[in-house]
Amino acid sequence: METPIYILGIESSCDDTSASVICNAQILSNVVANQEVHAKYGGVVPELASRAHQQNIVPxxxxxxxxxxxxxEQLAAIAFTKGPGLMGSLLVGTSFAKSLALGLNIPLLDVNHMQAHILAHFIKSDDNKMPPFPFICLTISGGHTQIVKVTNYFEMEVLGETIDDAVGEAFDKSAKIIGLPYPGGPLIDKYAQLGNPKAYPFTKPKVGDLDFSFSGLKTGILYFIQKQQRINPNFIKENLNDICASIQFTIVEILMDKLKNAVKKTNIKHIAIAGGVSANSEIRKRLQLAEKHLGWTTYIPKFEYTTDNAAMIAISGYLKYLNKDYSDVSVTAKARLKVTE
Known part of the structure; x- marks a missing residue:
């Protein structure tokens, strides 16, 4: 029987305050407090986010x-998100983690939020298959779009990334164009289920083999909608499902094209996804089809580990703890942090 190692993970990089307790790679709790306050502003307001974290973190x-x-008293260490994220939000989690670790006289573990999304795949559960090294991970969220080659837990290489907007932003901005409330990505997914994905073809951007670009696509969608509304003012209302299905189909096609290029280039056929957008039903469906038709083995995280959560911080902390990779108490939060740092 292995000795239980309890680690508390704290995540506060954006607008969700989350805490999780892990025991030897198994999650015992994963509590997330969402912040409703941002919906009426159509996006996350940094100042309001950090205030809400201060109210939420202790409970x-x-x-x-x-x-x-x-x-x-049973905790072995405290893990927290060092970055990337909103500076005010990160500071709340960092200060709290430092104070608690000092008060309990236990090690502190700083975690890279982007690495944590990938390492969520190593949370132990009955139905979780873990990717073997090396594998390719498509990290897709509101702030990031990257193809990462993962050689071991903390050795990663970015093969391609977005040169402008992240995929989650492309979903949310497209949703805004067609009048859907924030966050619009999940709503596009919902209406897309009922529409025809081939109804309206949108142009895919031309960038490098493994890089992404979504700003041109957003502009294309905007012009298309404006043009159609001049012809028929009720165009969105009458064709909402088809519009959503076509937008989603185009975005997922772009992601799949780049993944195929990455597999060709590296010859690695173990493919994982991570980040908030990996909750999207179309990307999950397309990856499962790739298992059948392209001979890939795909790894799709549980829904609760796709969005920002502390379970992924806790598993990263646990892996660092085993390496005795502790942080100094002088560690500072960093709003910008690469997945390789």
């Missing part, structure tokens, strides 16, 4: 410990 950590049924 969220208390709840995570209570759900895991352990006392804070």
């Amino acid at each position: 969220v950590v208390q709840q995570a410990l209570a759900q895991a049924n352990i006392g804070k």
